[in-house]
Amino acid sequence: MTFHGRSDERGQLDLLVADLRQGLSGVLFLQGDAGIGKSALIDHVVTEAADLRVLRLAGIEAEAGFAFAALQRLLVPFQDELKEGGALLPLQQEALKVACGLADGPPADRFLVGLALLAFLADKAKLRPVLCCVDDACLLDRDSLEVFAFVGRRLHAEGVGFVFAARAGFDIPPGLPVVPVPGLAEPHALELLRSVADGPLDPVVGARIVAATGGNPRALSDLGRELSAEHLAGSLALPEPLPVGSRLEEHYRQQVRGLPDATRAWLVLAASEPSGDLHYLARAAHLLGIVADASGPAEDAGMVVLRAAVEFRHPLVRPAVYGGATSVQRRAAHRALANVTDRPDDRDLRAWHLAATVPGRDAAVADEVERAADRAATRGGHAARVTFMTRAAELSPDGGARAGRFLAAAEAAVAAGAPRQADVLLGAVDVGLLSEAGRADSLLVRAGVVDGLGGPDAHARASALCLAAASAFGAQEPGRTRQALLHAAELTFTARQRTPATTAAEIARAVDSLAASGPPTGIDELLRGFTVLAGDSYEQAVPQLRKALTSLLAPDTPDDVVLGGYGLGAWFSTLLWDHDARTALLERADGIARRRGALGHLDAILSCSATAETTLGHLAAAEALEADGRQLRAAMGRPAAEPQHRRNAELLAWRAADNGPREALHRAFEDARTRGDGALESLAHGGVLILALGSGDYATARPVAEELVRPDALGLHSRHLPAVVEVGVRSGDRTLATAALRILAGRATAAGTPWALGLLARSRALLAGAGDAEPLYRGAVDLLSRTSAEADLAVAHLLYGEWLRRRRRRRDARAPLRTALTMFRTMDAGAFAQRAARELAATGAHLTKVPEGAREPLTSQELKIAHLAAQGATNAEIATQMIISASTVDYHLRKVFRKLDVPSRRRLAEALRA
Structure with a gap:
């Protein structure tokens, strides 16, 4: 589409591209109504950035349920390099490969995937700046959107840019700068309308059309082509109401009704195939007896364009086609597509097509969809697992299986950071149909929901639920019993005396009766320390508290145990006034969380560390940790400005x-x-x-x-x-x-x-x-x-x-x-x-004034980077510590050298002591 106006929006995009050429980074999120010109703005920035490495993709509605689907498509040009890993740290490399389906491994934490993508793109930008353009972001799968948003919030000086576009009303991830895209001003709107009109345009008619469309370019173009020359010249009254806004979908639906039967059937197939794969469409059309050239009339009408894949001309065409078809027609289309979707990488897509063929319930299809949910979980796609597992539950004829699948979906929603969604899913669980272990699981999921939603006495109520779960697991599930008890103990420490729902003594008794079963594990000493402290006296508990800390800090203690027990261990060391143990434990937990990209844990660790530094009087260090926490929460899309x-x-x-x-x-x-x-x-x-x-x-x-x-x-x-x-x-x-x-x-x-x-x-x-x-x-x-x-x-x-x-x-x-x-x-x-x-x-002593510093002060981020560099850390190691890219580390180090007036790292330690 030719540009008419848009100087402000284009100016911001042009400035972003100019910054990329200077090695800086940036992100913009274009938002406006469908057809308002967002895609045209993306076309403009792609043209403007012709000398950059441009990666472009658009969200696909039917793909929104597939874990990291958009991330995979964004990185298709780098498949070979992804397999090799390049400059990524091992954990980041593994996370990105698992998320993209290139390797098997433990589920990838989405924040670790985000760190890996940031590092990967920054590495590519060393050769040529990288611009990622994401249209229809509202249709992206949630896992990919969260990863892209995380990267967007952490960009600084890598030569990497992101431009997103989404419709008005879409809940844009927090922390991303939004550029509203309004309708065209009247002079530019009239210019566009004249360019598509078949004959002269009456000024009064033109003004009325512009007002009715709000200056929406797509609506103006559609009306300019659809209205007759008599309508536009003013000799024939305009139809009432004009087919714009919510009426535009019905307008397209009427267009579809006027097409040949074979074309309508082909369009239903195309609307049902999320990727627009021409190979699958051709084979499915053959199964349904649709002639090979059936798409022709739809192309002639300007409804679709066939390039490497099928593209619908307007976002409302697909829903008009799909929504206008009967349920029988839709099921037939999905059945044909399921039969021909046979690539190994498309197993999840096939399962989704199969699910759409079932009008009621089907055990075999439910099993297939559950396997897709499990595959999403192995890649860390918690949001996708929620979608698949919910559909599997809906398809399940057996009540017990249905309850178990709704519970699994709720558990995935808690892991995805969506406690409200988990709460709704738990409401669909018939607890009476669950096994004993399933009922215990439901209590743990409920605890996660209660703690996630907050509210009065949330910690205490969650603690009571964990205790009930531990009792339900009992001796049959010793590992899960211990984990539930550990979580109950930690929540009790957090709630402290605010525990109307349960008491420390009750948890201690449960530990004595439940945790003793099965072979001992790394958390037993922690639980025993809690038990002695709650059941005996502080003085009697001291030896056991020390024993628990020694066990937690042992070199052979698994990282999972450290990450699960650092909260309780930090409390123990505080009770003992043991600064060395507390520091060692928090530093070890901090390192594990950063390596794994476990940013939820890291936020809590930073808060705990800031409190610890405050108790010592290291107030500057405490403030730096608080600043790190604010930056981290901003990167995670959480509110950073907490009092x-x-x-x-x-x-x-x-x-x-x-x-x-x-x-x-x-x-x-x-x-x-x-x-x-x-x-x-x-x-x-x-x-x-x-x-x-x-x-x-x-x-x-x-x-x-x-x-x-x-x-x-x-x-x-x-x-x-x-x-x-x-x-x-x-x-x-x-x-x-x-x-x-x-x-x-x-x-x-x-x-x-x-x-x-x-x-x-x-x-x-x-x-x-x-x-x-x-x-x-x-x-x-x-x-x-x-x-x-x-x-x-x-x-x-x-x-x-x-x-x-x-x-x-x-x-x-x-x-x-x-x-x-x-x-x-x-x-x-x-x-x-x-x-x-x-x-x-x-006392009569003379007081001296506090001298004022002469040099420009370092920011908290610069100070931390400077200290890490002075200790010998490389840029990559500092980047991992700071949750930023190595390029941004280099950018800040150059500012540190200037402010401290030092030529290199070798002089940093001396300058910092001055």
Whole structure:
């Protein structure tokens, strides 16, 4: 179609192509009504990018149920290179080959497939920039669309571009820039209408047609050809209503009715064959006795074009043909196509055709469709598995098989990140027809739905469902029983005291009675640690917690066990004040998640790591991890702009310069309690205590502190106890302080780490008499100096300096107070720095101003890349760590070198220390 107008849209496309030529990347999503000119815009950008490597495809409605179908078609030109793998890392190579059906292997995680596609296209773009044009994106299979969207969100400096087009109303994946494509302005619309009209165009008639079509080019072209010269000249009234918009499909249906019988039968075949494969169409037509040249009248009418495959002239022609056929005609077409679809790679297509031949239920066809669902699962196509398995369930005459297949579809929907769809599918499951193991599976799927949908007490309700599933699996399924119990325990730790549906003690009893069956596995030590902690006391549990961590960190522990147990293990190490074990565990889990592309796990690991760094006082590192998490969630198409108080209220409190975040922390409490999220509530507790101790608002913190000395079966409030002691002392409530110290003494002594013992000495010093306090403060400083707990060490210096000043030992107080001030300023802990500065000023010491940096600061992403490069990581290794391409790493490194004024990697470490 010739362009009329569209200067704005073409300008954006031209700019994208220009960026690609400069080695940059970009993505645009064109959206507008059918026929509005999106395909013409894609034609334009393809022509403009003639010197680039252009990959073009369009979504096909009947192909939407096939896993990674569009991805396979996009990469057809690279089949040989895909088999070799090229520059891809082994796991990425395997994932991409499995997704494209080129190899057998474990199901491919869609995010790992996305990382592999990003790396593959970036590698191809080193020779020539690559532009991928995807028309009718609304008709893509969901697995491919998610992969393409993931790549689009991660593009930066690879020389790779994506241009998508989809109809108005399509739910575009989040995070992709949208270019609305409106109708043509009236002058351009009239120009187009005149170009197709058979004779003169009356201005009033033309204006009315333009208004009726909204300037839609396809509708204008259709009407310009369909209306008579008398209509267009104004000598004959226009038909009412004009065949535009929703009436256009009926217009095409009437055109089809005017064609010969053989042509109509051929069109039904073509509309039933998703790929437009001419070979299959010719053979199927022969089976149905349709003459070879039956397509001619449809071509003459401009309804179809036969090139390498059949192409329908307008998106509404196919549904007009298919919808206008009788069910008998459609089934006959699909039966013929099923009989001739015999290529091994088209087994799933054949199964889909077979399914369309059945008016009711058919066990044999249901089995065939289920096998297609299983093949989709082996390639990681969870969305496709949902589609196939749902159809297999609908075809199943046996009630038990039907229930099992609906359950399998719901399970796949949970894995695909679609809990609402899973909820609907679960509603179709007749649980009474399931086997005992099937009923247990249904409980686990329900737990995934509840946890995925969220809502009040979601974690607790999901935990109770996992516990019920474990009981249902029992000794007959020991492996699945353990997994269900582990998930129940993790959810209980997350819910903490917010567990109205079940209790830690109930889970502990279930572990004792159920997990002992069968040979021991890698998660047994974790479950045993939970059991002892919930059933006995913190002090008695310490040896088992250490044993569980040792088992989890053992070199021969399978990656699956580490990835499944890091959450519980991180809690254990936090309870023990064991920074080394926690760091080692989170780093190992992080590495596994990045290698596998398990980005859902990675998001949780980053959040956990940010909290861990905050507890140590490594606030810049915590913020960098939070930034990584936001970027990751954006890449995954999830909301990235979550309020900080919902993820890390303690970091918010440490950064505060005054009592400003008090309202935000109150909201954190309300959010956590509404959602039944005890982990977020604990962070809110910590945030309130930190803010109070920094700003001196002890009255606000006292009620919160009182909550933390109540019975705590899992010892989850242990890390807050030193702050509770100080709040009690500062607020004049020595009873509260003494109660907190008594609990802390037992737990810190049992833990025995320098961090725990240093906090115990610091807390004892606050309540000690004049003659005993100083050696306790000195001991606390000595012990905490051996750890990475910089925040707790800074507080120890501060408390010691304050104690010395209050005893009029001003000169002695200056050194610890100056140390505390320097540490808090380094941390950028505003309120605590002000508190230390006030105390230091009260000793008569002179305060120095904080020097301002002279060089341009690195962004959090640049800083992480710089540190990895300084440690010797290659661009490919950094790309895997950062979930970006190697080309983008190189782009950022060049900016780092400029900002730090260094010529190469060899000087990075020195420059970063400066």
